[in-house]
Amino acid sequence: MVTRIAVVDKELCNPSKCQHECIRQCPVNRNGKDCIVLSKDSTISVIDESLCTGCGICIRVCPFHAINIVNLVAPVEDKLAYSYGENSFDLYGFALPKKGIIGIVGENGCGKSTNVKLITGRLKPTNLYSKESKAYFDALKKDTAVYKPQELGSKIKGKVTELLKKTDESGRLKELSKLFDLDTLKDRDLSQLSGGELQRVFIAAALSRDKESYVLDEPLAFLDYAYRLRLIEYLRENFSDKQVIVVDHDISLLSYLCDQVYLNYGVPGAYGIVSQPYATDRAINMFLDGYIEPENVRFRGEIRYKDHAPEKRSGTAAKIPALKLKRGSFTLENASEIALHPGEVVGIAGPNGTGKSTLCNELAKTLGGVSMKPQILERPDEFVGTFLDRDTPFKESFVRQMNLQRLEFLSLRQLSGGELQKTAIFRCLANDDASLFVLDEPSNMMDVTGRIALSKLLREKAVTDGVALLVVDHDLEFLYNTCDRLIIFGGTPAKHGTVDGIYSKGEGVKNLLSHFDLSYRKDEKSRRLKLNKHGSVKDRELKESGEFVES
Incomplete structure (x- = not known):
C-alpha cells in the first residue's frame, strides 16, 4: 500500500502574492475535482491527499517552494505520534526513554526536536498508539523529565552560580562541578561564556536535577575530548539505572555510550519516522547503509566519508602570525608564523579553553581577506533568500547538497539548529573576496549526512577556488576525513x-x-571510527604501536 503525504509550508505559502499556479495547473483540478483549493480564509493552499496522484506538478510550479508531495511505502497512520496540522509535518512513532542510556540518531528536519518536545512535555501527543506510550505520558504529567536544550544561545543572562543553585535537587552538583571544572566559572555571567563552557554548565544543571528521565539534546557539541569522555563515563557509572535519552550526531562516541539507539528518518520538513530501538552498533551501521533490515525499510542510499590523500601544496593563501594575546586573565601565544597554502583545509583541535576561538576571532579582525563563521550563531530577523546567491557552480552545489532551496523564504528565526548552521556556513563560504575562510565548529547541530556532505564541500571549495580553510572542530572523524593538516593547541x-x-x-x-x-578502532562492516575502552587489548595495542587509530 502506498501512503501519500502532502505538505504545504504555512510560512512559505502566500496566495496573495502568486497566481495560484498549484491550483490552476493541478491535473486533478483540471478534470473537475478539488484536489488543491484555497483555505476558507484564503491564506494557504490545501491539498486533498486522497485525490492527489503524486504527479509533482504543484511542487515544480510553486514560486515559493512551499509544497512537498511524498510517497511512503507502508501504512504508518496508526503510529502517528504528532501532527502540526493539515498538510504539515507529521511524526510517526516515539523514541521513548527506557532504563539505560538510549541514543537517537537521525537527519536534520525529520523530527528529533519534535520527539524531544513530546517526551519532555512541551508538546502534547496527537495519538498514544501503544500501552508503552500511554504509560510514559501518564507518568510525565507528574513532571518526571528534565531537558538539556540543543541551542545554548549567546543572550542568556545571570551568573553561573545562580543557575546551578536553582537546579541542585539530587546532591550531585558538587561532584558535577568538580567533573566539569565549574568552580572557575561560578562567578562569571552566562552571557560571557564560550560554547564549551556554556555546555558544561547546562549539562551540570540538567544532571543535578532529581527526575526519572533525562533528555540531553546534543550534549557533546562544543566539548573537547576530555570533557566528552568525562560526561560519557559519568553517565555510564551513575545513570545506567535511570532513563536517559541522548540525541547526538557523533556516532563514534554514541557507539561507546549507548545501550540502544533509535533511528529517525524521513523527508526533512515533511514527515519523520522513528524506528524500533536496536543494539547500538547495528543501529548506527543501518543508519549509514540507509536500510533498516528488520523492518525492510530503505530510506536513502548508503553514505560514507570519502577517503582522500593529503597533497603537498605550495604558495601562501594566508599567514597566522606569531603573536601573544591577553584577554582578561587569559593569555594565548603562538611562537612561530604558520603559512596556509592555497587549496588546503587545515583543522584546529585541542582542549576547551585554550584559545582556539580566540585565535579565530583575532584573525578575522586583523587579517585582510578573511571570512568567518562564528561558534555561537545569532538569529536576526532576516530571510535566508537575501543571501542565498547561486551565481557560481560551488554555491549551486552547496545549496543543492545541503537542501537549502526549501529555506529560501524562511527567516533565520524559523530554522532548526542544523538548518541555521548550514546557512551560516554557506554565508561564510559565499564570500567571493576572501582568501581565508575560518569555520568555528561547523559540524555542531549538523546530522551525519550533512557532516559527510560538508566534508566534501569544504575540500571542493579549497581546491576549486585556490583558497585556504581553517576548521575548528571536536568531531575526530570529521576532521580526519576533511583536513590536510592539523594545528594542535x-x-x-x-x-x-x-x-x-x-x-x-x-x-x-x-x-x-x-x-x-584515546585510541580508535574501525568497525569491521562500515569502517567508521569507534572509541576503544580505556585499557582494553585494542587500546593498549594501538597506543604501544604509536598509531592510536587503526588503519
Whole structure:
C-alpha cells in the first residue's frame, strides 16, 4: 500500500502574492475535482491527499517552494505520534526513554526536536498508539523529565552560580562541578561564556536535577575530548539505572555510550519516522547503509566519508602570525608564523579553553581577506533568500547538497539548529573576496549526512577556488576525513593557551589522541571510527604501536 503525504509550508505559502499556479495547473483540478483549493480564509493552499496522484506538478510550479508531495511505502497512520496540522509535518512513532542510556540518531528536519518536545512535555501527543506510550505520558504529567536544550544561545543572562543553585535537587552538583571544572566559572555571567563552557554548565544543571528521565539534546557539541569522555563515563557509572535519552550526531562516541539507539528518518520538513530501538552498533551501521533490515525499510542510499590523500601544496593563501594575546586573565601565544597554502583545509583541535576561538576571532579582525563563521550563531530577523546567491557552480552545489532551496523564504528565526548552521556556513563560504575562510565548529547541530556532505564541500571549495580553510572542530572523524593538516593547541584551560604547532594529518591526529589518552578502532562492516575502552587489548595495542587509530 502506498501512503501519500502532502505538505504545504504555512510560512512559505502566500496566495496573495502568486497566481495560484498549484491550483490552476493541478491535473486533478483540471478534470473537475478539488484536489488543491484555497483555505476558507484564503491564506494557504490545501491539498486533498486522497485525490492527489503524486504527479509533482504543484511542487515544480510553486514560486515559493512551499509544497512537498511524498510517497511512503507502508501504512504508518496508526503510529502517528504528532501532527502540526493539515498538510504539515507529521511524526510517526516515539523514541521513548527506557532504563539505560538510549541514543537517537537521525537527519536534520525529520523530527528529533519534535520527539524531544513530546517526551519532555512541551508538546502534547496527537495519538498514544501503544500501552508503552500511554504509560510514559501518564507518568510525565507528574513532571518526571528534565531537558538539556540543543541551542545554548549567546543572550542568556545571570551568573553561573545562580543557575546551578536553582537546579541542585539530587546532591550531585558538587561532584558535577568538580567533573566539569565549574568552580572557575561560578562567578562569571552566562552571557560571557564560550560554547564549551556554556555546555558544561547546562549539562551540570540538567544532571543535578532529581527526575526519572533525562533528555540531553546534543550534549557533546562544543566539548573537547576530555570533557566528552568525562560526561560519557559519568553517565555510564551513575545513570545506567535511570532513563536517559541522548540525541547526538557523533556516532563514534554514541557507539561507546549507548545501550540502544533509535533511528529517525524521513523527508526533512515533511514527515519523520522513528524506528524500533536496536543494539547500538547495528543501529548506527543501518543508519549509514540507509536500510533498516528488520523492518525492510530503505530510506536513502548508503553514505560514507570519502577517503582522500593529503597533497603537498605550495604558495601562501594566508599567514597566522606569531603573536601573544591577553584577554582578561587569559593569555594565548603562538611562537612561530604558520603559512596556509592555497587549496588546503587545515583543522584546529585541542582542549576547551585554550584559545582556539580566540585565535579565530583575532584573525578575522586583523587579517585582510578573511571570512568567518562564528561558534555561537545569532538569529536576526532576516530571510535566508537575501543571501542565498547561486551565481557560481560551488554555491549551486552547496545549496543543492545541503537542501537549502526549501529555506529560501524562511527567516533565520524559523530554522532548526542544523538548518541555521548550514546557512551560516554557506554565508561564510559565499564570500567571493576572501582568501581565508575560518569555520568555528561547523559540524555542531549538523546530522551525519550533512557532516559527510560538508566534508566534501569544504575540500571542493579549497581546491576549486585556490583558497585556504581553517576548521575548528571536536568531531575526530570529521576532521580526519576533511583536513590536510592539523594545528594542535595546548596549555592550561581558561588561563594560558599555546599553539603547539602544525602537523600532517596523521601526525596531528596521533598528537591529539596521545594528549587525551584515546585510541580508535574501525568497525569491521562500515569502517567508521569507534572509541576503544580505556585499557582494553585494542587500546593498549594501538597506543604501544604509536598509531592510536587503526588503519
